[in-house]
Amino acid sequence: ISYPISSLILIALTVFCLTFMVIRSFRKQIPKGLKRLPGPRGYPLIGNVLELRSNPHLTLTQMSQTYGDVMQIQIGTRPVLVLSGEDFMGRPDLYSFHHIGDGQSLTFSTDSGEVWRARRNPNSSSTCLLEEHVSKEADYLVMKFLQLMKEEKRFDPYRYMVVSVANVICAMCFGKRYDHDDQELLSIVNLNNEFGEVAASGNPADFIPVLQYLPNRTMKIFKDLNKRFVSFLQKIVKEHSCSFDKDNIRDITDSLIRHCQEKKVDESANIQLSDQKIVNIVNDLFGAGFDTVTTALSWSLMYLVTYPEIQKKIQKELDQMIGRERKPRLSDRLMLPYTEAFILEMFRHSSFLPFTIPHWKLWKDPSTFNPERFLKAEGTEVNRAESEKVMTFGLGKRKCLGESIGRWEVFLFLTILLQQLEFSVCDGEKVDITPSLWTDHEAQEV
Numbered sequence: 001i002s003y004p005i006s007s008l009i010l011i012a013l014t015v016f017c018l019t020f021m022v023i024r025s026f027r028k029q030i031p032k033g034l035k036r037l038p039g040p041r042g043y044p045l046i047g048n049v050l051e052l053r054s055n056p057h058l059t060l061t062q063m064s065q066t067y068g069d070v071m072q073i074q075i076g077t078r079p080v081l082v083l084s085g086e087d088f089m090g091r092p093d094l095y096s097f098h099h100i101g102d103g104q105s106l107t108f109s110t111d112s113g114e115v116w117r118a119r120r121n122p123n124s125s126s127t128c129l130l131e132e133h134v135s136k137e138a139d140y141l142v143m144k145f146l147q148l149m150k151e152e153k154r155f156d157p158y159r160y161m162v163v164s165v166a167n168v169i170c171a172m173c174f175g176k177r178y179d180h181d182d183q184e185l186l187s188i189v190n191l192n193n194e195f196g197e198v199a200a201s202g203n204p205a206d207f208i209p210v211l212q213y214l215p216n217r218t219m220k221i222f223k224d225l226n227k228r229f230v231s232f233l234q235k236i237v238k239e240h241s242c243s244f245d246k247d248n249i250r251d252i253t254d255s256l257i258r259h260c261q262e263k264k265v266d267e268s269a270n271i272q273l274s275d276q277k278i279v280n281i282v283n284d285l286f287g288a289g290f291d292t293v294t295t296a297l298s299w300s301l302m303y304l305v306t307y308p309e310i311q312k313k314i315q316k317e318l319d320q321m322i323g324r325e326r327k328p329r330l331s332d333r334l335m336l337p338y339t340e341a342f343i344l345e346m347f348r349h350s351s352f353l354p355f356t357i358p359h360w361k362l363w364k365d366p367s368t369f370n371p372e373r374f375l376k377a378e379g380t381e382v383n384r385a386e387s388e389k390v391m392t393f394g395l396g397k398r399k400c401l402g403e404s405i406g407r408w409e410v411f412l413f414l415t416i417l418l419q420q421l422e423f424s425v426c427d428g429e430k431v432d433i434t435p436s437l438w439t440d441h442e443a444q445e446v
């Protein structure tokens, strides 16, 4: 069949106009009197996703140098404000966040009301136990690593560290320690890679809303794993409620139950913690508390084996200031400035939560791994002004709630391990420390 040329032109024009109208209807209109924020123009429907596909943290840093600290990009059909400046506020209302912790996570919600505020004041008596728990777990790791070296001559430290770190937060939240072969705990700690992929703004349905209604394998996995996580915690909170004794507060869950009961008695209080909120709070603490610290420890070991001379310097400092007779304690931090500087440099250089540290332009030779940049000229003290520029824990009112716990854990685990062990890569192997945003943990044997 042949059509006259005028009909073809008419069809083409109609298709063009319809497409244009559909695209325009997706675009948010800027109210009169306001200007569009600076930022790169995106393609219709997909916005800037193609530019952000690989290494979005680096692309955003480059873009912010062109467009400034406050810029607008478009992800799918959703306009996104990118702030590279000093003050960060609330969280966006993303579709995937509705599936975390029964949709009630305080970390992954826009909520910053009374319960969120109450949660940001953790019970300080529980944090005192941290030192004891980390010490116990680090001892276990030393024993396990020595045994593995004897039997197998090499091992991947990650899978042991993740359970030890999870055990510390379990001990604080639930007064419970799991065996390293415990299948229930292993299935929970291993959920985190899949979780990270969606939670860290990686889910297209957050930005192209129509995708919420289409089958989506990643989202299904995400919903399932959140359900498993919540039911694991519900079971523990229920056990705690049954055996609760207000005169014997065993852990954070118990102190939340007590808080909840006291508030119920006090009718005038407007902060009411329901049982479900307790599950949500421990969900947030547990979820945020093990993967972060394990990642920091993994990066630390990577740097130590890549720069053996730095490892030697830390061990020399430990030998001189603490010796081998007793274990390092939190109160030793000021005496170990080089070790502290190493930890700061690990946080800065690895940028393992890249969207909260877009300030690389502050550093001299940013790509060089150099703990000394955090020491004062004499080398005996950490330069606090410099150390404050490392913003791995976020900024503003939503900054990390577990910052002290995280820093203390990394310090204690590392010093106890390095006091007794020396790490190196297997003969003839090279460590690849190129950061990648989404990939799963790849085993690196030492």
Ligand code: HEM
Residues within 6 Å of the ligand: 088, 106, 107, 108, 284, 285, 286, 288, 289, 290, 292, 293, 296, 353, 356, 392, 393, 394, 395, 396, 397, 398, 399, 400, 401, 402, 403, 405, 406, 407, 410
């Ligand atoms: C090396 C260790 C850790 C790092 C690097 C880290 C980093 C972060 C970052 C970047 C945020 C987001 C901040 C923002 O949005 O501005 C965050 C939030 C949070 N972190 Fe951590 N974290 C660590 C350890 C921990 C630990 C051990 C806990 C719990 C005991 C914890 C609990 C939380 C919670 C509850 C939030 C959400 C705060 C809110 O939304 O109000 N974190 N963390």
